[in-house]
Amino acid sequence: MRAVLRPLTRAVTYTRWLHLMTGAVVAAVCGMIYPGFVDSRPVEQLWLLVLPVPPLIAVAMVPGTRLAEGVQARLLLVSGEHARHRHGDPDSAIAAAPSASWGDRGRTALWLVLRLEAGCVVAPLSFVLLPGLTFALIDAATGGTPEPVLELRIPGHHWWYGLLAPLPLIVLMALVVGAGTLMATVAARLLGPSAAERLAALEERTERLLEHNRLARELHDSIGHALTVAVVQAGAARAAGSAEFTDRALGAIEETGRRALEDLERVLRLLREETGRRPADRPGLADAERLLESARAAGCALEAEVTGPLGALPGPVSREGYRILQEALTNVLRHAGPVPVTVRVAVAADTGTLELDVRNPLGGPATSPAAGRTGGGLRGIRERAALLGGEAQAGPYGGRWRVSVRLPGHGGATVAAGPAGALN
Incomplete structure (x- = not known):
């Protein structure tokens, strides 16, 4: 149990969560233009996984983008003096330098696209789906009328729905811990020093x-x-x-x-x-x-x-x-x-x-x-x-x-x- 709860006591878990959420900012800006957030259906919003990709690739061609992403990854994805546990974090594996080759630019572009897709998955789950399911289960267990969550409805009214109410939040925290650890590992690969930089x-x-x-x-x-x-x-x-x-x-x-x-x-x-x-x-x-x-x-x-x-x-x-x-x-x-x-x-x-x-x-x-x-x-x-x-x-x-x-x-x-x- 201690090993399961330990990630929740680490500051880096929540900075990684923040890093995942910021990946959806570009998609949110694009969504204001097309397809919009008012009358669009959830299926139409899947375009947000594709539309920002070309601009992100263009931005990745700027050498300073790799520097900015490396600094951000070191601050948010890697545990430092502000965190309790530092073992196993790839601190020195993330470079903070401008792109010096087309290979660096290509890896930076792949990193930006990955951040976009991860943010588009984690942000709705964090803000809408999983917390909404928790409140809907509580309403259904207490005899209320739960609101639909992304066109999902909780059928009937049963007292045991209250026992299931914490489950979406547990899934959310497991997702945040797992996705944050995965992003830190991928950052070491895509934003890590090139062979020339290591030499x-x-x-x-x-x-x-x-x-x-x-x-x-x-x-x-x-x-x-x-x-x-x-x-x-x-x-x-x-x-x-x-x-x-x-x-x-x-x-x-x-x-x-x-x-x-x-x-x-x-x-x-x-x-x-x-x-x-x-x-x-x-x-x-x-x-x-x-x-x-x-x-x-x-x-x-x-x-x-x-x-x-x-x-x-x-x-x-x-x-x-x-x-x-x-x-x-x-x-x-x-x-x-x-x-x-x-x-x-x-x-x-x-x-x-x-x-x-x-x-x-x-x-x-x-x-x-x-x-x-x-x-x-x-x-x-x-x-x-x-x-x-x-x-x-x-x-x-x-x-x-x-x-x-x-x-x-x-x-x-x-x-x-x-x-x-x-x-x-």
């Missing part, structure tokens, strides 16, 4: 996940670099025992921390805004000097060679190159400490190919990034290079630890726009 939504979700993954990696690089510099500087200042060196170390820690906070604020802003498309304020290789100065301030004897037109690099290559260089220097400080480092950044003037080369001495098992337990930094470097169509190598080379990265220049932006859409 676009999947691509958007994939790009958003890629962007979040990139932001997480970028935040890891920035914060990891800042903490590594701070730890190295603090240890060197304590070992040096010099007030002047300590003052310089504190200044380097302050500057590195400020930049890390700026990166953190930018990443959090992107995550809050959910834009995923704000690369302009991300640092590029043109800002590489601040990475080199940070490594020098941490005590590294750093020699840098920068050649070629850095400003001519495509945005994705320049920005990812900056992060690769940052991760390479962070690995040196984390695993080798303040050791001599050689950095070469070269851009080929003819092809725009970017080459990054970072080397530091191999003095023991803990003086190379390979000694790290996770290898996340080197893996991130390889992933960034691969997404841009380049390559990265890391390992011992000529008695030193070497990180070598080669990224295509002018062609790299095209590569990045494909599987690495988040890098644009």
